[in-house]
Amino acid sequence: MGIIRKTKHFQKVLDILLKQENAVSANYLVTHFNDEINKSTIYRILDKMEDDRIIHSFVGVNGLKWYAKCVKCTVKEHHDNHPHFQCEKCNEVQCINHTNNATKLIGSQFLVKSVLLTGICNRCF
Amino acid sequence: MGIIRKTKHFQKVLDILLKQENAVSANYLVTHFNDEINKSTIYRILDKMEDDRIIHSFVGVNGLKWYAKCVKCTVKEHHDNHPHFQCEKCNEVQCINHTNNATKLIGSQFLVKSVLLTGICNRCF
DNA sequence: GTAACTGCAAAATATTTGCATCCTT
DNA sequence: AAGGATGCAAATATTTTGCAGTTAC
Numbered sequence: 262m263g264i265i266r267k268t269k270h271f272q273k274v275l276d277i278l279l280k281q282e283n284a285v286s287a288n289y290l291v292t293h294f295n296d297e298i299n300k301s302t303i304y305r306i307l308d309k310m311e312d313d314r315i316i317h318s319f320v321g322v323n324g325l326k327w328y329a330k331c332v333k334c335t336v337k338e339h340h341d342n343h344p345h346f347q348c349e350k351c352n353e354v355q356c357i358n359h360t361n362n363a364t365k366l367i368g369s370q371f372l373v374k375s376v377l378l379t380g381i382c383n384r385c386f
Numbered sequence: 387m388g389i390i391r392k393t394k395h396f397q398k399v400l401d402i403l404l405k406q407e408n409a410v411s412a413n414y415l416v417t418h419f420n421d422e423i424n425k426s427t428i429y430r431i432l433d434k435m436e437d438d439r440i441i442h443s444f445v446g447v448n449g450l451k452w453y454a455k456c457v458k459c460t461v462k463e464h465h466d467n468h469p470h471f472q473c474e475k476c477n478e479v480q481c482i483n484h485t486n487n488a489t490k491l492i493g494s495q496f497l498v499k500s501v502l503l504t505g506i507c508n509r510c511f
Numbered sequence: 512g513t514a515a516c517t518g519c520a521a522a523a524t525a526t527t528t529g530c531a532t533c534c535t536t
Numbered sequence: 537a538a539g540g541a542t543g544c545a546a547a548t549a550t551t552t553t554g555c556a557g558t559t560a561c
Contacts (some may be wrong), residue, residue, distance in 0.1 A: 266515060266560055288550070299518045304551065308518090319504070324449040324525080325550075346496055371471055374505035379444070380498040393541065394533080413525070424543045429526065431541090449550085450525075 265309050270298050274306050278316055284329035284345055284354040286321065319375045322349045329356060344376035350385040395423050399431050403441055409454035409470055409479040411446065424468040444500045448472045454481060469501035 264272065274290060287307055288377045291300045307328055310316045329345070344357040357378075399415060399501070408500040412432055416425045432453055435441045441453045454470070 264515080264561090268516065269558075270517080291550090300517080300550095301552080302517055320445050320447060320449050322445060324445050324451070326449070346498075348496075349499070371473075371503070371508065372506040373471075373503050374474070374511060375503070377497050377502045377504075378496070379500045379502075380496050382496055386497060387545055395542080418523090425525095426527080426544080 265313055270302055271306055271309075273298065274303065275310070275315070278310075278330050278385055280327065281330075283356050284319075284327040287326045287328065290328075317375065319377050320346060321347050321354060322379045323350070323352065323378070328352055329354075344378060346378045346380070346382070348382035348385055349379055353382065355382070395427055396431055396434075398423065399428060400435070400440070402455060403435075403455050407454075407482050409444075409452040411479075412451045412453065417451075422463055442500065444470060444471050444501070444502050446477070446479060447504045448477065452479055453478075469503060471503045471505070471507070473507035473510055474504055478507065480507070 265348070273294070277290065280287065287304060290303050294303060307316070307318070307326075311318055311328070314331055317331050318326055318328050321327050326385065327345070327347075345354050346357055347354045398419065402415065403410065412429060415428050415432070419428060432441070432443070432451075432473065435442055436453070439456055442456050443451055443453050448454050452470070452472075470479050471482055472479045
């Protein structure tokens with residue numbers, strides 16, 4: 262555990278995540294910061310951010326891990342479980358803004374933390 | 387491409403998938419058939435089955451690939467996009483029987499092929 | 512000063528692929 | 537006979553880990 266230090270690397274990764282409208286993959290960040298930030302460091306920063314509920318993660322269609330900023334999460338409650346849609350052709354992930362969707366979908370049998378829909382987007386159709 | 391041959395291995399893998407109420411991971415099958423069927427063969431059989439719409443696949447919380455039998459799919463149309471729920475603690479996947487859920491969730495902006503919800507199941511809560 | 516962060520190399524893990532051989536039709 | 541299936545080993549690719557050295561508070 263421990264406190265997160267706001268290092269230069271931390272800030273750089275955070276900046277990308279805040280700038281992005283949709284989710285980004287860990288792999289994208291590794292490539293993007295190639296020769297600037299070591300990949301281990303990136304994975305560790307992402308882990309920390311998720312622990313601190315600054316971002317949340319999910320696994321995409323191809324098994325890659327994706328991250329997106331949490332809009333309205335607190336340390337106590339992580340309620341940013343808005344669904345994501347990923348196109349299996351272009352692999353792009355889009356956030357779907359919709360409220361109460363998860364519970365609407367399956368009632369309250371489970372504590373739902375993330376929802377991922379996959380398929381084909383209108384651009385690739 | 388080519389025609390699927392109903393070999394002994396093919397039948398054995400199919401039997402497991404049909405017997406199962408919920409989805410199983412490729413990894414489970416590899417372990418289950420250890421010393422009986424080579425892992426490459428299992429992956430290839432699963433690929434073929436998916437091509438032929440006998441089963442459908444999705445990627446779980448930990449990036450592992452999961453497979454489940456298709457209940458009402460034809461070669462022409464693959465409409466078995468019932469949602470799956472995976473517990474991030476016990477990793478178990480449950481099929482959620484619900485109709486029209488995917489389209490209800492996001493309208494008709496995308497062609498939705500699979501829906502995965504993750505979180506914590508009532509047993510692990 | 513101490514705990515957290517970083518880079519590097521190596522490990523772990525799941526899946527894929529090349530190739531030679533075997534089997535099914 | 538021919539095209540598909542199989543086993544084996546090696547390759548891929550992503551993520552994790554151990555460790556030594558550095559940095560932030």
